[in-house]
Amino acid sequence: MTPPPTPPTRCRLAFTLIELLVVIAIIALLIGILLPTLGKARDAARSAISLSNMRSLSQLMFTYTNDHDDEWLNPFDKDTTPWNGVQLPLLPGQFWSYRNSERATEVWGTQFASLLMHYAESNNGSMFSEVQFHPGDTYALQRTRDQLSGDEGVDHFIADGSYWYPPAFWLAAERYETADLIPVTPEHLRRNRIANVPLPASKVLMFERFDFKQRQRLTLSGGSIKEHPQFNNPAASTRFVSADGSAGEVDIADLVELSTSSLPKVAREFTPSGLWDPPFNIFRHWGMSEDPFENGQRDTTAHPAWFWATRDGLKGRDLYTR
Helix, strand or coil: CCCCCCCCCCCCCCCCHHHHHHHHHHHHHHHHHHHHHHHHHHHHHHHHHHHHHHHHHHHHHHHHHHHCCCECCCCCCCCCCCCCEEECCCCCCCEEECCCCCCCCHHHHHCHHHHHHHHCHHHCCCCCCHHHCCCCCHHHHHHHHHHHCCCCCCCCCCCCCCEECCHHHCECHHHHCCCCCCCCCHHHECCCEHHHCCCHHHCEEEEECECCCCCCEECCCCCEECCCCECCCCCCEEEEEECCCCEEEEEHHHHHHHHCCCCHHHHHHCCCCCECCCCHHHHHCCCCCCCCCCCCCCCCCCCECCCCCCCCHHHCCCCCCC
16 A cells, blocks of 8 residues: 655745844844954054054154254244244245234144144155044044145145144243243243253153043033043043153053142142143134033033143153153
């Protein structure tokens, strides 16, 4: 007797709802595990690029000093008109003006890299290079890209960057003798040289304007916002290149502790001349008034001006080294 035929096997071509949900859950779990790792890898790469940028700028600075009788980069001259102006390299007879009743010339310290790039032979006289920017500094990068793509042209434009140059390098040490900031006058301008820095390993030559590794900071009202802590925020860890060419990183909290030392000499040495509190209207002319500076305005706290207004200027020290 012939056995009955076997019914054809039905092939299942689709997942059940439960199986799909399990797969989605596994994918979501993997993304949750991998994203922080990828984010850290990206941040590490950006940090490496930024450190390389600062080293390149410091090398350019030392090339400049070698070509200019050991003088630090300084475009100001008290015997010219205007004394607080910077000659446009591509337009002789025209100046960028840095007027302000108390902080004349200071904003140029945020733009020094543009002029330094102009002096670099490898840059063919241009004042713009990616070397001027931390890859995560979206404000400065976008501002410069907008200007370069605009109709006004670049001959009249000087770019601020992610790395700042302390005004003490072109101003007199006497301006920084007290805990209060003294208004800049023509008499404060100096042709400072390498020899005017007695403690080069302890003197910051340039630094990152924000702690780009952190993505949040506290507000004055007690909340938090998604912005990087500024270079002098007590919660920041700020990277720098010192006047001897070495690179490093310092926790601002350590400088806060030194400024409150029980040893009067140490406390004075690490208490800057005033707060970093230039108002936003100083930066408006340069398109920087929307940057998230911590200057005591817009729900921020103004912190002591470490690096920017070091006590005793070039004669002082920013870092504690033995």
